Amino acid sequence: MISKKMKYALKALLFIAAQEGEQVKTKDIAEQAMIPKKFLEQILLELKKGGIIASRQGNTGGYYFLKKPSEVSVADVYRLIDGPIALISCISKNFYEPCSDCPDEASCTIRQTMLEVRDQTLAVMEKTSIADMMN
Amino acid sequence: MISKKMKYALKALLFIAAQEGEQVKTKDIAEQAMIPKKFLEQILLELKKGGIIASRQGNTGGYYFLKKPSEVSVADVYRLIDGPIALISCISKNFYEPCSDCPDEASCTIRQTMLEVRDQTLAVMEKTSIADMMN
DNA sequence: ACAAATTCTACTAATCTTATAGAATAAATA
DNA sequence: TATTTATTCTATAAGATTAGTAGAATTTGT
Numbered sequence: 001m002i003s004k005k006m007k008y009a010l011k012a013l014l015f016i017a018a019q020e021g022e023q024v025k026t027k028d029i030a031e032q033a034m035i036p037k038k039f040l041e042q043i044l045l046e047l048k049k050g051g052i053i054a055s056r057q058g059n060t061g062g063y064y065f066l067k068k069p070s071e072v073s074v075a076d077v078y079r080l081i082d083g084p085i086a087l088i089s090c091i092s093k094n095f096y097e098p099c100s101d102c103p104d105e106a107s108c109t110i111r112q113t114m115l116e117v118r119d120q121t122l123a124v125m126e127k128t129s130i131a132d133m134m135n
Numbered sequence: 136m137i138s139k140k141m142k143y144a145l146k147a148l149l150f151i152a153a154q155e156g157e158q159v160k161t162k163d164i165a166e167q168a169m170i171p172k173k174f175l176e177q178i179l180l181e182l183k184k185g186g187i188i189a190s191r192q193g194n195t196g197g198y199y200f201l202k203k204p205s206e207v208s209v210a211d212v213y214r215l216i217d218g219p220i221a222l223i224s225c226i227s228k229n230f231y232e233p234c235s236d237c238p239d240e241a242s243c244t245i246r247q248t249m250l251e252v253r254d255q256t257l258a259v260m261e262k263t264s265i266a267d268m269m270n
Numbered sequence: 271a272c273a274a275a276t277t278c279t280a281c282t283a284a285t286c287t288t289a290t291a292g293a294a295t296a297a298a299t300a
Numbered sequence: 301t302a303t304t305t306a307t308t309c310t311a312t313a314a315g316a317t318t319a320g321t322a323g324a325a326t327t328t329g330t
């Protein structure tokens with residue numbers, strides 16, 4: 001299951017993308033997408049640090065897309081917010097870590113299946129952009 | 136990411152399956168598969184309640200497969216130990232729950248993508264049995 | 271009776287999730 | 301320049317989940 005944070009992140013990005021380049025206020029996103037405003041602030045900040053969106057401060061400030069919505073995949077957002085897409089860390093592309101209880105990675109019997117799941121999940125998440133989800 | 140519990144469950148089932156019908160002691164599984172014994176006890180109990188394995192008590196007791204290893208899928212184990220396979224509860228087959236922040240399920244823009252991920256993940260997990268993983 | 275296994279219930283430390291609070295900073299405008 | 305209204309930053313915290321531990325009760329074979 002994805003976290004609420006991830007779900008909020010996607011909904012927020014979809015809302016910003018729908019405004020077609022215009023700056024969007026946190027308050028508006030929070031109200032329209034039913035997201036607690038203070039929690040949303042943190043999420044938008046993470047998306048900003050991840051290079052997906054940018055912001056302008058001050059009175060007329062707000063958030064806007066840095067990349068094109070068609071160039072931001074669900075996988076990008078997932079990795080930024082929820083971390084590894086793989087179901088076990090020893091097969092993760094971006095978050096690899098060896099398993100402490102695994103003496104030999106090559107002979108691990110559950111690895112192959114988890115690899116298949118990872119590949120299938122990734123195929124969907126990488127091919128789907130924020131722009132794709134808007135339709 | 137799957138929980139350690141889920142990983143341990145799979146490794147334990149694989150170990151039991153490898154003994155070909157014989158009863159296996161918790162202690163042996165724990166040692167061979169590098170799983171904390173007391174934690175493993177709980178996991179085996181859950182697998183038993185889920186109808187995958189059965190046990191005999193007493194001096195010569197132990198665990199053995201109730202179903203055939205070829206009839207237990209990774210999806211079965213996952214649902215028992217880690218719960219929903221779907222990434223959001225509103226598309227889960229076995230653990231459906233509506234989203235509190237979603238006014239209208241049909242118009243939800245992230246639902247379609249999550250549905251695709253679910254279908255792909257499920258395809259792998261349902262076609263793969265414990266017996267399949269042994270090779 | 272004894273030994274060795276499973277069973278059952280409770281507890282716990284640590285981490286993660288889901289927020290909330292409030293002060294600091296920045297920009298527009300009156 | 302003072303005010304207003306945004307974002308930014310840092311800290312805190314309640315609740316849930318994870319990953320285990322502890323110990324007594326029960327069962328079975330010898």
